[in-house]
Amino acid sequence: MYQDFSKDILEDFKNKNPVSLSSTVLINISPKHFTDDNIEKIKKFVLKYPDHKKIFFPADISFDKGFYSGLRKVIPDLVVYDWTKHSLLDTLKLFQSCDAGIGSRLHFLYPLKVFEKEFVSLSSSDKVSKFIK
Numbered sequence: 001m002y003q004d005f006s007k008d009i010l011e012d013f014k015n016k017n018p019v020s021l022s023s024t025v026l027i028n029i030s031p032k033h034f035t036d037d038n039i040e041k042i043k044k045f046v047l048k049y050p051d052h053k054k055i056f057f058p059a060d061i062s063f064d065k066g067f068y069s070g071l072r073k074v075i076p077d078l079v080v081y082d083w084t085k086h087s088l089l090d091t092l093k094l095f096q097s098c099d100a101g102i103g104s105r106l107h108f109l110y111p112l113k114v115f116e117k118e119f120v121s122l123s124s125s126d127k128v129s130k131f132i133k
Contacts, residue, residue, distance in 0.1 A: 010092070010114040024053040026095070026112070027078070028103030029067050033122045038104075043074045045102045045120055052099060054078045059105055106131055 025046055029038065046054050054075055058064035061082045072078050083091050095101075095111040100118040103109055106128050112119040113131070121128055 010111055022053070022094075022097040022099075023049075023051065024055055024094070024098045025049045026055050026057050026081075026098050026101035026103070026108070027071065027075075028057045028059070028101070028105050028108035029064075029071070029122065030059070030104045031067075033104040034067050034070065038122045039071065039074060041120070041122065042071065042102055045100075046075055049099065055094070055098075056080045057083070057094075057101075057103070057108055059108075104128070 027042055027046070029042070046052075054077055056064075056068050056071060056078050058068065058080065061080070061084065068078070068080050081091075081094065086094075092111070095117070096115045098112075098117060101108070101112045102120040102122065104122040106123075109119055109121055109123075109128060110131055123129075
């Protein structure tokens with residue numbers, strides 16, 4: 001069985017830190033999944049959370065700026081979380097305190113699963129499917 005080191009880190013964090021919810025939803029998308037259909041899925045997903053802060057969580061802020069700009073056209077109140085300006089602890093707290101997330105990248109979806117958050121995967125790849133089930 002394949003073991004990802006992040007599983008132990010996430011489980012340890014989950015067990016040692018109390019949960020405090022922050023009325024946020026997280027969004028992530030990869031180039032392959034940046035399609036009109038997936039943008040519509042994201043739009044419908046965030047409509048279920050009208051009073052929540054919507055946070056775009058990029059894999060690479062310089063690479064994903066175009067995706068953020070595209071999503072802001074349909075989600076005007078979307079803000080970006082630049083994880084390079086935050087500690088790992090702060091980033092884990094963000095995932096632990098959110099209410100839900102939608103995205104396509106494995107290392108975005110996996111913390112949502114470990115922290116038992118509602119999430120929607122935009123990816124059907126074997127790699128993602130294996131870890132989020």
